[in-house]
Amino acid sequence: LLDNKSSSSSKGSAMEVDHPFPLKPESSRMGRPVMIYSNHYKFKCNTGGRNVLFEYQVKTAPQLTCHSNEEKLKMAKIVKKLRPKLEGYFENHVYWEGFIYSFEKVDEISTITEEEIEEDGVTYMVSIDLHADLTFENPRVTRFFRAFFNQMLKKCKLRLTRAGKHFDPRKPMELEGVNMYRAYFNTMRTFGGNIYLNMNPSVKFFQQEPLLDRMYDMGNERQVRDALIGRSVMTIYNNRVYKIDDIDFSKNPRNTFFCDQHSKNKEMSFGDYIFENYKCKVNDYSQPMLKHHNMRTNQDLYLIPEFCVLTGITEEQKGRNFRAIKNDMFANAQTKNEQAKFFFQTLKKDKKAYEELTEKWKIEINESPIKTQAYKLTPAKIYGGKKASFDLSRMKRDFSREFSVPFKAKKINGWAIIYGKYSSREHQTFMKQLKQTVTVDFEYKCTKPIEIQLRGDDRRPQTWIDTIYDLQKENQLDVIICIAPGRKGASPIYEPLKYYLQTEC
Numbered sequence: 001l002l003d004n005k006s007s008s009s010s011k012g013s014a015m016e017v018d019h020p021f022p023l024k025p026e027s028s029r030m031g032r033p034v035m036i037y038s039n040h041y042k043f044k045c046n047t048g049g050r051n052v053l054f055e056y057q058v059k060t061a062p063q064l065t066c067h068s069n070e071e072k073l074k075m076a077k078i079v080k081k082l083r084p085k086l087e088g089y090f091e092n093h094v095y096w097e098g099f100i101y102s103f104e105k106v107d108e109i110s111t112i113t114e115e116e117i118e119e120d121g122v123t124y125m126v127s128i129d130l131h132a133d134l135t136f137e138n139p140r141v142t143r144f145f146r147a148f149f150n151q152m153l154k155k156c157k158l159r160l161t162r163a164g165k166h167f168d169p170r171k172p173m174e175l176e177g178v179n180m181y182r183a184y185f186n187t188m189r190t191f192g193g194n195i196y197l198n199m200n201p202s203v204k205f206f207q208q209e210p211l212l213d214r215m216y217d218m219g220n221e222r223q224v225r226d227a228l229i230g231r232s233v234m235t236i237y238n239n240r241v242y243k244i245d246d247i248d249f250s251k252n253p254r255n256t257f258f259c260d261q262h263s264k265n266k267e268m269s270f271g272d273y274i275f276e277n278y279k280c281k282v283n284d285y286s287q288p289m290l291k292h293h294n295m296r297t298n299q300d301l302y303l304i305p306e307f308c309v310l311t312g313i314t315e316e317q318k319g320r321n322f323r324a325i326k327n328d329m330f331a332n333a334q335t336k337n338e339q340a341k342f343f344f345q346t347l348k349k350d351k352k353a354y355e356e357l358t359e360k361w362k363i364e365i366n367e368s369p370i371k372t373q374a375y376k377l378t379p380a381k382i383y384g385g386k387k388a389s390f391d392l393s394r395m396k397r398d399f400s401r402e403f404s405v406p407f408k409a410k411k412i413n414g415w416a417i418i419y420g421k422y423s424s425r426e427h428q429t430f431m432k433q434l435k436q437t438v439t440v441d442f443e444y445k446c447t448k449p450i451e452i453q454l455r456g457d458d459r460r461p462q463t464w465i466d467t468i469y470d471l472q473k474e475n476q477l478d479v480i481i482c483i484a485p486g487r488k489g490a491s492p493i494y495e496p497l498k499y500y501l502q503t504e505c
Helices: 068-083 085-090 107-111 141-155 211-215 223-226 269-278 315-320 322-329 333-347 353-359 421-441 461-474 494-505
Strands: 003-012 013-019 032-038 041-044 050-059 094-097 099-102 113-121 123-135 178-191 194-205 232-235 241-243 245-249 258-259 268-269 289-294 299-303 308-310 363-365 371-376 379-383 389-391 414-418 449-453 481-485
Touching: 032 494, 050 068, 068 085, 068 113, 094 141, 099 141, 141 178, 141 353, 141 371, 178 322, 178 333, 194 308, 194 322, 194 333, 211 223, 211 308, 223 245, 223 494, 241 289, 268 269, 315 322, 389 494, 414 421, 414 461, 421 449, 421 481, 449 461, 461 494
Parallel strands: 414 449, 414 481
Antiparallel strands: 003 013, 032 371, 041 194, 041 363, 050 099, 050 123, 094 099, 113 123, 178 194, 232 241, 232 308, 245 289, 258 268, 289 299, 379 389
């Protein structure tokens, strides 16, 4: 119940406190004991009992802070040029956004001072210092394990999607009109002096029909742009996923660019590049080009629609293929466990590469999920608005449809939704779902939100802060919703923006 009240004492006198939500119950042994298996898998570190990771900071003058993608890229290139020297100090090390991590403590590392490295026409003076000794309780340790695990994923040839999932492009399940791939979302967690892989098996869908065929049926240029900008595509020749940031109707596969990859170093057309490297021959030279803006390198990449397929599955395709996909899309615990086992088999598919990496670092992953003792309480009733109630003993999966109105909620009089230029599609999807939830599902009372598209770089925290500051000068806001760029848990604006909203708003 929302108006849960409790008493607490202050200087000997009772004081009544209103809690906006029920207090979390304390741990107890009431109920029936059960064993719960989590989706966390422990990293086994055979470091001789010395679970200390050494963090070295790379410093440059002029200073590179790694706060922007451009600076991160420059710093990575500088460290790459230092690799021969670093290999003389470390037997094993990894680099992650301005820091070098190793289980080896090297006191002489400070001798790398005033090293001149030229990058992008600028001469940087580089030095490396021991920054911290990290125990496994320190959250920063997860940076190293993320870098280590990324190496493992790269060796087993899994591909990364925009949503942060890795999917296996080999042997998809071919369905009617769409292909289904095994996919996995993973993060790192540290708890009790141990590091855990938090892995959630999933699926990823890609259309079978080439994007160009769909574009023929979409109509004029404006309709094509409206339908495709913001969507993601996979290139069929190398299984990489890209976001469509624009469609350039002034370009076609005959347009040329200077290619400095694959030992080319020459001017060549987009069509010739694809044919020479992937043996894919262009059939329609009048087709426009898809433009993807790489935020990390600040460069534009052009794709040929004929060799791209859209991501996702339509509702119609879900209906036609429901029997084939239901177990994977709506996986229960047993199916999730089977998917996790297949994931570890995929990691070890190249046995030699897997063993080289694990032996090099003396790190492995325990393939058995972490389990814990819990107690299942006797189900009770949950209450909502309009005297609605639901008996939890009858619950199978979801009881939210039983309620149309919250038990109690404060009206929101002023609120704003802010999004970046490249998040317009996510904004449209969010607003559509929000309208359905607020006005239809829950009949929630609120005013219409202010919708703001950022005018600057949406990966710079200051762009968001300036926008919010100007917005608050003219409006009294109860809620601010920011549709952040980047992967979940790794958005470049999340931490600084969260700090600003908590301390300044």
